[in-house]
Amino acid sequence: xxxxxxxxxxAIYIALQYGWDVTYLVNLIPSNKNSWxxxxxxxxxxxxxxxxxxxPLVTKHTSGEKERELDDLEAALKNLxxxxxxxxxxxxxxxxxxxxxxxxxxxxxxxxPLWHKNPEQLVRWQVDAGFRFIIVSVSAKGLGREWLGxxxxxxxxxxxxxxxxxxxxxxxxxxxxxxxxVIDCPIYxxxxxxxxxxTIWSRDYGHLVIKSVDSKLK
Numbered sequence: 198x199x200x201x202x203x204x205x206x207x208a209i210y211i212a213l214q215y216g217w218d219v220t221y222l223v224n225l226i227p228s229n230k231n232s233w234x235x236x237x238x239x240x241x242x243x244x245x246x247x248x249x250x251x252x253p254l255v256t257k258h259t260s261g262e263k264e265r266e267l268d269d270l271e272a273a274l275k276n277l278x279x280x281x282x283x284x285x286x287x288x289x290x291x292x293x294x295x296x297x298x299x300x301x302x303x304x305x306x307x308x309x310p311l312w313h314k315n316p317e318q319l320v321r322w323q324v325d326a327g328f329r330f331i332i333v334s335v336s337a338k339g340l341g342r343e344w345l346g347x348x349x350x351x352x353x354x355x356x357x358x359x360x361x362x363x364x365x366x367x368x369x370x371x372x373x374x375x376x377x378x379v380i381d382c383p384i385y386x387x388x389x390x391x392x393x394x395x396t397i398w399s400r401d402y403g404h405l406v407i408k409s410v411d412s413k414l415k
Contacts, residue, residue, distance in 0.1 A: 198223050198296075199254075200236035201243050203330045204285030204311055204369065206379045207323050209250070211310040212283050213384060219283065222247050222254045223273055229261030234270070234292060237261070238334050238376050239407045242389070246379070249387040249412055271299050281306030287314065287371045316369035317358055324354045329381040331391070336402035337374035339364025344375065345396050345405045378407070387412035 247254035259269035381388035393409035
C-alpha cells in the first residue's frame with residue numbers, strides 16, 4: 198500500500214531488503230479528504246513514484262466513508278495474485294486493525310515493519326538510509342506554513358526532531374500532524390523534481406499542492 202509518504206515507501210524499502218518480491222503498489226484515492234484510512238494529499242504524484250520504483254501501480258477510487266472504505270480496499274486487492282500486504286502503519290491501531298481485517302477476509306498476510314518503532318529513531322533511520330522527503334501538509338499547533346515544502350534530510354532532521362519535541366508533536370507525524378512526500382530514496386531509479394507547487398493555507402493549517410513534477414535518472 199502506497200501513499201507517496203515516507204512511511205509507506207520505507208515499508209517497501211524494508212520488504213525489499215528482506216528479499217521479498219513487491220509485485221504491486223496499491224493506492225486508494227478517497228473523494229473524502231478526511232478519510233480515516235487513506236491519504237489524500239498529492240496522490241497525482243504516485244504514478245511518477247511507481248515509475249521510479251519500477252513496480253506496477255493499481256489504483257482505486259473510494260468514497261472515503263468511514264468503515265465502508267474497507268470494502269473498496271478489499272475490492273482492490275481480491276483479484277491480485279499476492280500473498281500479503283505491506284503497509285507503513287506506525288502507531289495507528291485504527292488503520293492496522295482494519296488492514297488486518299481485510300487480510301483475514303482475503304486470507305492474506307499483513308506485514309507492518311514500522312509498527313511501534315520509536316518515532317524519533319524511525320525518522321533518523323529513514324534519513325540515514327538516504328531518504329529525502331518534503332513536508333506537504335501541516336495541521337498541528339507549532340507547525341506553520343514555513344514548514345510546507347521543507348525538505349527533511351541529514352541537514353534538517355535534527356531541527357525537525359527538536360521542533361516536534363518542543364511542541365509535543367509526534368515526530369513521525371503519525372497522528373496527521375504533518376504529511377510527507379518522498380522525492381528520493383535508495384530504491385528510486387529516478388529522483389523526483391518538483392517543478393511547480395502552490396501553498397494552500399487556512400488559519401492554522403495547510404498543504405502544498407504539487408502541480409508539476411519531473412524525474413531524473415540517478
